[in-house]
Structure formats: C-alpha cells, structure tokens
Amino acid sequence: MIMTEDSSNMHIRAVVSRGEKSYQSSIRVVPVAHDYGDGYYKYSCPICGHFGLRLQLTNGEERCPCCGVNLYWDKPQSNGV
Numbered sequence: 717m718i719m720t721e722d723s724s725n726m727h728i729r730a731v732v733s734r735g736e737k738s739y740q741s742s743i744r745v746v747p748v749a750h751d752y753g754d755g756y757y758k759y760s761c762p763i764c765g766h767f768g769l770r771l772q773l774t775n776g777e778e779r780c781p782c783c784g785v786n787l788y789w790d791k792p793q794s795n796g797v
Contacts, residue, residue, distance in 0.1 A: 764782050
C-alpha cells in the first residue's frame with residue numbers, strides 16, 4: 717500500500733500490482749468513503765477530488781467514470797483519512 721501526501725494535505729492510498737514487465741504492472745487507488753451516519757456511505761475518487769470534482773461512485777466500480785483511474789475497493793479510506 718502506498719500513501720502520498722502533497723502540499724494541500726490530501727492523502728491518496730494506492731495498491732501497486734507489479735508485473736514481470738513494466739507494462740504488466742498496475743496501480744489502483746482506494747476510493748474515499750464519506751460517512752453520513754447509520755452505516756450510510758457515499759464514495760468518491762481521490763484523484764478527481766484533488767481537482768475539486770466530487771462525483772459519486774457506485775460501490776464496486778472498476779474505474780472512475782470521470783478520470784478512468786483503476787479503483788481498489790477492499791478497504792475504502794474514510795473522509796478524515
């Protein structure tokens with residue numbers, strides 16, 4: 717698991733799957749979970765969120781429909797990180 721932080725204190729968690737060749741490797745980012753209480757969550761892409769877009773994702777989507785980044789749904793990060 718990789719975690720990056722930039723000057724705006726935004727965290728992006730990602731999972732790297734290394735392949736034998738570089739073109740076989742992939743990076744998947746962990747969606748951000750926004751908790752609305754009583755077990756109700758909405759999810760968003762951390763890459764799009766960095767650019768001010770907060771589009772809602774459907775749990776289990778393979779890719780973000782806006783930026784196309786691969787998503788990793790094992791443990792979505794909370795809004796507070």
